Amino acid sequence: MSIYIEQIEQLVVLQKVDSEMITLEHILEEAPKQLQSLQEKRQYLEQQQGVIQEKIDVLMEQKGRIEGEIENDAQKVKKSKNKLMMVENTKEYHAMMREMDTMEKMNRMREEERSNLLADLSDLEGRKDALQKDIDALSETISSQQANLDQELSEKRTRLAELDKDKKKASEAVPAPILTRYNFIRDRIPNPVIVPVSEGVCKGCHVVIPPQTFIDLQKGEQILSCPNCLRIIFWERHFSGNE
Numbered sequence: 469m470s471i472y473i474e475q476i477e478q479l480v481v482l483q484k485v486d487s488e489m490i491t492l493e494h495i496l497e498e499a500p501k502q503l504q505s506l507q508e509k510r511q512y513l514e515q516q517q518g519v520i521q522e523k524i525d526v527l528m529e530q531k532g533r534i535e536g537e538i539e540n541d542a543q544k545v546k547k548s549k550n551k552l553m554m555v556e557n558t559k560e561y562h563a564m565m566r567e568m569d570t571m572e573k574m575n576r577m578r579e580e581e582r583s584n585l586l587a588d589l590s591d592l593e594g595r596k597d598a599l600q601k602d603i604d605a606l607s608e609t610i611s612s613q614q615a616n617l618d619q620e621l622s623e624k625r626t627r628l629a630e631l632d633k634d635k636k637k638a639s640e641a642v643p644a645p646i647l648t649r650y651n652f653i654r655d656r657i658p659n660p661v662i663v664p665v666s667e668g669v670c671k672g673c674h675v676v677i678p679p680q681t682f683i684d685l686q687k688g689e690q691i692l693s694c695p696n697c698l699r700i701i702f703w704e705r706h707f708s709g710n711e
């Protein structure tokens with residue numbers, strides 16, 4: 469095997485490792501995103517629940533106030549009834565009766581307001597409970613997905629560590645100047661770095677290689693780059709027997 473062919477083969481091995489690493493790194497980056505969107509959804513539901521709770525607090529305060537007033541007036545009416553027994557003057561008696569009547573009317577209005585408040589409260593409590601059920605279900609989904617994700621990511625990280633070793637080995641096999649060139653390209657253009665040329669077309673950018681470059685490539689003497697995308701190229705027929 470010529471040195472040229474050997475070097476191209478070493479680069480192809482390195483490329484294979486690099487490609488798998490890039491795929492895994494992409495998965496490691498993207499996989500937690502679905503979980504994040506579920507967590508954001510849960511946060512939104514919790515916020516909504518908070519808004520409902522604030523409304524409940526306001527209504528509870530109102531309810532407390534009305535019940536205090538009802539109790540207060542009921543006590544006054546009771547006292548007045550006791551006093552009524554001792555009143556001797558008719559005018560005073562009628563005045564007290566009117567006052568009691570007014571207080572009782574007010575309390576009937578308050579009772580009505582109170583029963584409206586209770587209905588609103590029960591409606592809000594129902595909505596709060598429904599949200600809680602959604603939040604609980606979401607939390608369950610999140611924790612089971614989290615467990616799966618942890619498992620998956622840990623497997624991917626293990627594989628990545630293996631690949632890192634493979635990469636070191638593959639890198640050591642490549643002569644330094646060629647490795648430098650490979651790394652230079654890898655850091656600047658999207659994967660892959662080394663691509664075959666098939667029927668005169670670069671498989672990296674799908675553009676036809678200039679005739680002179682193609683002739684040089686077929687000679688298999690020096691490592692060439694695609695003039696269009698700058699990727700390292702090799703003639704696929706040099707390797708068709710090895711596939």
Ligand SMILES: [Zn+2]
Nearest residue numbers: 670673694697
């Ligand atoms: Zn190209």
